[in-house]
Amino acid sequence: MRKLSATPFVPILFALSLSLAATPAPSHAGDAGTQEILLGQSLSLSGRWSRNATLYRQGALLYFDDINAAGGIHGRRIRLLTLDDRSNSQLVRSNTAQLIAAGKILALFGYSGTASSLAALPLAMRAGVPFFAPRAGSPLLHKHGGRMLFTVRAGHRRELDFLLRQIAGMGLDRVALLHPDDAQGYADVSLAAELLYLYGGNLVAGVPSAGPFAEAFELEEIADALLRSAPKAILINGDVVSSAAIIRTLRARRYAGVMYAMSQAGGKALAEQLGEMGKGVAVTQTVPFPWRGSARIAVEYREAAKAAGDLPSFVGLEGYIAAKVLCEGLRRSGRQPTREKLVQALESINDRNYDVGGFSINFSASSHDGSQYVDTSAISHSGAFVN
Incomplete structure (x- = not known):
């Protein structure tokens, strides 16, 4: 070792x-x-x-x-x-x-x-x-x-665009978004509504998060606001603590729709916090699947x-x-x-002169945003990830 x-x-x-x-x-x-x-x-x-x-x-x-x-x-x-x-x-x-x-x-x-x-x-x-x-x-x-x-x-916009396109493509046309209670979070509501409209879906609710220190009654109120609109999918944008807390609350309410967490929550950390309640939760990722694949x-x-x-x-x-x-x-x-x-x-680093290993990085004097890679994985019944 x-x-x-x-x-x-x-x-x-x-x-x-x-x-x-x-x-x-x-x-x-x-x-x-x-x-x-x-x-x-x-x-x-x-x-x-x-x-x-x-x-x-x-x-x-x-x-x-x-x-x-x-x-x-x-x-x-x-x-x-x-x-x-x-x-x-x-x-x-x-x-x-x-x-x-x-x-x-x-x-x-x-x-x-x-x-x-x-x-x-x-x-x-x-x-x-x-x-x-x-x-x-x-x-x-x-x-x-x-x-x-x-x-x-x-970037965040690229991640949100990828995920909403995938959700709408699966026929999940009623989407609720849990977002941070800040300027960027409310901007995400407008962006999500715009993107879903383009992809044939509807944003049926945009609900601000109570943050990582939310009390049980606050989580129940948030769950009420999300479920009231009968969404087929709920998209959760938050840190690992607040994401895990609302997912546990929705599980307790027997929500049967699909739940997505964005990469900010992390994969392994989120799965560890959720335990058995993580089964079926999908998570966006900004790198290739690390456990297998070519x-x-x-x-x-x-x-x-x-x-x-x-x-x-x-x-x-x-x-x-x-x-x-x-x-x-x-x-x-x-x-x-x-x-x-x-x-x-x-x-000077770009795909034409440097191979990271099947992962594209493209910098230039006019752009320092190196990657556009986004994918999704889901937590299995064992707490592992499937891709």
């Missing part, structure tokens, strides 16, 4: 970041005076939202560890410095400011969730630090991302996970892909990488 070498305890990472902050920054951040390539990351590694963040990080470390074992990139090892933020936006900003202030961070990598990414992104933009592969696809991110933001997952990137990831004693997951594969694409950008940045060189190198 291969042990991951880049997973020290979080307190050690915190102390390390303090020591970096006390070191004078080189004239070109991330390129001089070190034989390491330093990446910064703030994640929820503890608390109720930690599962997806942990899976994403583990998947990325599988690839970084293999690169380091082979001698690194141009002889430099990759070190991922991760600070725990417990999904607290203020801590995200504090951690990110601390990582940037150290002066040696070449890029920020793999933040998890829209709120955390939006908290950190302005700091990255002001400092000119690439913000690579957040696990978030919100239009708000792309609206405010600027030149420093690079994504390797399909996609070379999935095969490569499965082999790496097996060697490390890890279990494959959608979110882990997403982290693995993100790490692989970033490493290609680092190679193209040369032996003396800078943040600007990395941006330009990433912009």
Whole structure:
């Protein structure tokens, strides 16, 4: 069993970041005076939202560890410095400011969730630090991302479009949407209604979520609002905690229609929370099916996970892909990488000159949205996924 070498305890990472902050920054951040390539990351590694963040990080470390074992990139090892933020936006900003202030961070990598990414992104933009592969696809991110933001997952609109086209194509023409109680959530209601109209369906209800801390009576009220319109399918857009809570409530109400959760909830984390109640719930995914299939990137990831004693997951594969694409950008940045060189190198990656392994990534100077891949899977009676 291969042990991951880049997973020290979080307190050690915190102390390390303090020591970096006390070191004078080189004239070109991330390129001089070190034989390491330093990446910064703030994640929820503890608390109720930690599962997806942990899976994403583990998947990325599988690839970084293999690169380091082979001698690194141009002889430099990759070190991922991760600070725990417990999904607290203020801590995200504090951690990110601390990582940037150290002066040696070449890029920020793999933040998890829209709120955390939006908290950190302005700091990255002001400092000119690439913000690579957040696990978030919100239009708000792309609206405010600027030149420093690079994504390797399909955007939220693409995911919603794919799912509603599939739902309508199955004859499920009455759809209810549970959405976050924010501006983007209400924008999704309008978008879903528009898309369903194009595909021959109808949005019969748009109901705001009470969030991850909803009381039982609030969940019952939400279920009433969703079921009142007699939907044939219910689409749930939320984090893993709130998605699992409403699915359990609908199961208790014996809702017999189809339920879909969007990829934000994660696959493995959602299945773990639902247990037997997860059977039949469909989940969108923004990476190939990781447990079987011929996609070379999935095969490569499965082999790496097996060697490390890890279990494959959608979110882990997403982290693995993100790490692989970033490493290609680092190679193209040369032996003396800078943040600007990395941006330009990433912009040069596309299907014509780089094969991720059957997964398309296309960056350019005019588009930093790398992927359009979306698919769906369902939770089986055993808690596994079928595709």
